[in-house]
Amino acid sequence: MPAGQAAATAVSEERYRSLGRADRQAERSHLLRNLKRFLLDNRLNLVGVCIVGLFIILSLFGEVLAPHDPYAQDIMGSKLRAPSLEHPLGTDELGRDVLSRVMTGTRISLQVAVVVLTFAVSFGTLIGALSGYLGGLADEVLMRITDMFLAFPALVLAVTIAATLGKNLTNTMIALSTVFWPWYARLVRAQVLSIKERDFVTAGRSLGLSPSRLLLRHILPNSVSVVIIQLTLDVGYAILATSSLSFIGLGAQPPSPEWGTMLSDARSYFRDAWWYTTFPGVALTLTVFAFNVLGDGLQDALDPRSSRR
Amino acid sequence: MLVRLLVRRLLFLVLVLFGLSLITFTLSHLVPANPARLIAGPRASAATVEKIRKQQGYDKPVMVQYVRYVKGVVRLDFGDSTATRRPVKDDLRRYLPATLELGLSAFVLSTVVGVPLGVISAVKRNSWIDHISRFVSISGLALPVFWLALMAQFLFFGKLQWLPDGERLPAGIDPPRTITTLYTLDALLTANWAVLKEAVTHLLMPVGVLAYGSLAVVTRMVRGGMLEVLNQDYIRTARAKGLENRPVVVRHALKNALLPTVTSLGLQVGLLLSGAFLVEIVFSWPGIGRYAVNAIEKVDYNAIMATTLIVAFVFVLMNMIVDVLYLFLDPRISFS
Numbered sequence: 001m002p003a004g005q006a007a008a009t010a011v012s013e014e015r016y017r018s019l020g021r022a023d024r025q026a027e028r029s030h031l032l033r034n035l036k037r038f039l040l041d042n043r044l045n046l047v048g049v050c051i052v053g054l055f056i057i058l059s060l061f062g063e064v065l066a067p068h069d070p071y072a073q074d075i076m077g078s079k080l081r082a083p084s085l086e087h088p089l090g091t092d093e094l095g096r097d098v099l100s101r102v103m104t105g106t107r108i109s110l111q112v113a114v115v116v117l118t119f120a121v122s123f124g125t126l127i128g129a130l131s132g133y134l135g136g137l138a139d140e141v142l143m144r145i146t147d148m149f150l151a152f153p154a155l156v157l158a159v160t161i162a163a164t165l166g167k168n169l170t171n172t173m174i175a176l177s178t179v180f181w182p183w184y185a186r187l188v189r190a191q192v193l194s195i196k197e198r199d200f201v202t203a204g205r206s207l208g209l210s211p212s213r214l215l216l217r218h219i220l221p222n223s224v225s226v227v228i229i230q231l232t233l234d235v236g237y238a239i240l241a242t243s244s245l246s247f248i249g250l251g252a253q254p255p256s257p258e259w260g261t262m263l264s265d266a267r268s269y270f271r272d273a274w275w276y277t278t279f280p281g282v283a284l285t286l287t288v289f290a291f292n293v294l295g296d297g298l299q300d301a302l303d304p305r306s307s308r309r
Numbered sequence: 310m311l312v313r314l315l316v317r318r319l320l321f322l323v324l325v326l327f328g329l330s331l332i333t334f335t336l337s338h339l340v341p342a343n344p345a346r347l348i349a350g351p352r353a354s355a356a357t358v359e360k361i362r363k364q365q366g367y368d369k370p371v372m373v374q375y376v377r378y379v380k381g382v383v384r385l386d387f388g389d390s391t392a393t394r395r396p397v398k399d400d401l402r403r404y405l406p407a408t409l410e411l412g413l414s415a416f417v418l419s420t421v422v423g424v425p426l427g428v429i430s431a432v433k434r435n436s437w438i439d440h441i442s443r444f445v446s447i448s449g450l451a452l453p454v455f456w457l458a459l460m461a462q463f464l465f466f467g468k469l470q471w472l473p474d475g476e477r478l479p480a481g482i483d484p485p486r487t488i489t490t491l492y493t494l495d496a497l498l499t500a501n502w503a504v505l506k507e508a509v510t511h512l513l514m515p516v517g518v519l520a521y522g523s524l525a526v527v528t529r530m531v532r533g534g535m536l537e538v539l540n541q542d543y544i545r546t547a548r549a550k551g552l553e554n555r556p557v558v559v560r561h562a563l564k565n566a567l568l569p570t571v572t573s574l575g576l577q578v579g580l581l582l583s584g585a586f587l588v589e590i591v592f593s594w595p596g597i598g599r600y601a602v603n604a605i606e607k608v609d610y611n612a613i614m615a616t617t618l619i620v621a622f623v624f625v626l627m628n629m630i631v632d633v634l635y636l637f638l639d640p641r642i643s644f645s
Contacts (some may be wrong), residue, residue, distance in 0.1 A: 151325045151628075152621045155583035160617040163605040164336035240453055244587055247455045248602050263456060267591065270459055271467045281456035289451035 038301040045297035051290035058103050059110035066100035070257050080273045090275035092265065094255075098276060101257035102283050108258045109287065112173055113238040117231060119177040124184025125220070125227070131185065132192030133215050143189070149182040155241060162250040169258075172251040176241055180234060187230055191223035225302045232298055236291030243284055259284045311636070318629045322622075329621050330382060333614045334375050348391050387615035392607040397615045400600060405619070406490035407477055408589070408596030412581045413491070414512060415520040419577070423524045424567075427531025431539065431566075432558055442528050449525020454584045458518045458591035465514055472514050475593035478507050515592045519584045523577040530573045534566035568639055575628040582620050 074095030089098040131142040161175035243260030245251035252258035345362035387397035430442035485495040496505035589598035604612035
C-alpha cells in the first residue's frame with residue numbers, strides 16, 4: 001500500500017472510530033436512563049432485581065452467613081424437627097439445618113449456571129457469528145447441525161447425555177451446555193445477518209477493515225443486548241434444569257445441598273416434614289421467577305421493537 | 310408442493326433420529342463400563358462375561374456394533390434391557406400407554422382451560438380473571454414441575470386425603486379390557502364404572518400438575534394473540550356493523566388469535582414429555598419416564614437409548630404435524 005493511501009486510511013479510520021465512540025456514548029446514557037425507568041416504573045422488575053441480588057450475595061457468602069454447618073449431622077438430637085428459632089426452616093432426616101443447606105445450595109446453582117452459560121454463549125456466538133457472516137454452504141451446514149440439537153425436548157436430551165456419561169455434577173454441566181448453545185447460535189446468527197447489511201458495516205468494509213475485525217469490533221458488540229436478555233432468562237432455566245436432573249438422580253449427588261437433590265431426599269418424608277419439601281422448592285421457584293421477570297423487563301427496556309403486552 | 314414439504318420434513322425426521330442415535334451410541338461407548346459385566350451380574354465368572362460379550366457382539370469394532378444397532382432400531386428391536394431382562398420393545402409396549410394417557414389428558418386439560426382463560430382475560434383486561442390468568446402464566450414457567458407434584462401430593466393425599474398418592478389403579482383392581490390401552494377410555498367403552506372412577510381419581514393429580522406448565526403457555530399465547538387481534542380494524546368494522554360482542558370475539562377474533570397458539574403446540578409437547586419424566590417419578594406412574602429414570606439408576610444403556618429415541622421421535626413428529634396443520638389453518642401461507 002502506498003504511504004499516502006495508508007495515511008488516508010488511518011485518518012478516516014480514526015474518524016470512523018470517533019464516530020463509533022460518540023455513538024457508543026449516546027447509547028450508554030440512553031441505557032442508563034432506561035435502566036432507571038426500568039427499576040422505578042415497574043415494581044415487579046425491582047422485586048426481580050432484589051431477589052437476584054440476594055441470590056448472588058448468598059451464593060458468594062451463603063456458607064459463611066449460614067447459622068449452622070450445612071453438612072453437620074445430628075441424627076440423635078434433632079432429626080426432622082419442625083421450624084423453630086434454632087432452625088428457622090426445620091431440619092432434615094439427618095438433623096441438618098435446612099436453612100443453612102438452602103443458603104449453601106445457591107452457590108452450586110449459580111456455579112452451574114455460570115459454567116453452562118459461559119460455554120453456551122461463547123460456543124453459540126462463535127457458531128452463530130460464523131454462520132451469519134460467512135453465509136452460503138457454511139451457514140447451511142452449521143445451521144442444520146444446530147437445528148438437529150434443537151429438535152429434541154431439551155431436558156430429555158440433557159437427561160440422556162448426563163445419563164450416558166455418568167451421574168455427577170460435571171457431566172450434568174456438559175449435558176446442559178449441549179442443550180443451551182444452539183439457542184445462542186440462532187440468536188447471534190439472526191443478529192449478524194441483519195447488522196452486516198447496515199451502513200456502518202459497509203463503511204467499515206470500504207475502509208478495508210479485515211473481516212475478523214469487522215465481526216469482532218463492529219458487528220458482535222451490537223448484538224450484545226439481545227444475548228444479555230436471553231442470558232438473563234436462561235440463568236433461571238439453567239438452574240431449574242440442574243435441579244430437575246438432580247431430582248431424577250443425575251446431577252449433584254447427596255450430601256450436596258443442591259435444591260433438586262434436597263427435594264429428591266425429602267420425597268420420602270413429605271407426610272411428616274412439610275418444611276423439608278417446601279423450602280428448597282420455594283427457593284428454587286423464587287430464583288427462577290426472579291430471573292424470568294428480569295429477563296422480560298430487560299427485553300422491554302433494551303429492545304424497543306418488542307411490544308409484548 | 311405439500312408432498313414436497315412432507316418429504317422434506319420426513320427426511321429431517323430421519324436425519325434427527327440418526328443424529329441422536331449417533332450421539333447416544335458414541336457417548337455410551339466412551340464410558341468405560343463393561344456392558345457384558347452388567348448383563349452377567351457382579352458374581353458371574355470371567356468366562357461367562359466373555360461368552361456374553363461375544364454373544365452380544367461387544368467384541369466387534371464400534372462401527373460394526375453401530376450398524377448392528379441401527380439395523381435393530383429400524384425393526385424396533387432395541388436389544389434387551391439389562392435391568393428388567395426383557396426385550397426393551399416389550400417394556401416400551403408395557404409402559405408407553407401410561408405416559409400416553411397422562412400426556413394426552415394433560416394436553417386436553419390445558420387446552421380446555423387455557424383457551425377460554427386466555428380469551429376472557431384478554432376481553433376483560435385487568436379484571437380479576439385477567440389477574441388469575443397472568444398469575445398462572447408467570448408461575449407456570451417458574452414453578453418446578455417436580456416440586457409442584459410434591460406439594461400437590463402433600464396437600465391432596467397427605468393432608469386432605471382426597472386423592473390417592475400414585476399409580477394408575479389401586480392394588481387389587483384389574484385394569485379394564487384392553488381396547489385403546491388408555492384405562493379411562495377402556496373403562497368408559499366397556500361401561501366399567503367402578504374402574505373408571507378409580508382410573509380418573511388416580512389420574513387427576515398427575516395430570517393437573519403436568520398440565521400446569523403448558524396451561525401457562527396456552528393462556529399466555531391466547532391472551533397475547535387476542536389482545537393483538539382485538540385492536541385490528543376488521544374487529545372494529547364488525548362491531549360497527551352492530552354485531553354483538555360474543556360473535557365478534559368467538560367467530561372473528563378467536564379464529565385468528567389461535568394461529569400463534571398452534572405454533573406453540575410443539576413447545577407444549579416438549580414441556581409435557583420432559584415433565585412426564587419428573588411427574589411420573591413423584592406419582593409412581595408406570596410410564597416410560599419412570600422406566601427411563603429406573604434405567605438411568607441401573608445404567609441400562611439399551612433402555613435409556615430406546616426411550617430417548619421414542620421421545621425424540623414423538624417430539625419431531627408432533628412438530629411436523631403442527632407445521633403441516635399451520636399451512637392448512639393460515640391461508641396466507643402458500644405451499645411453496
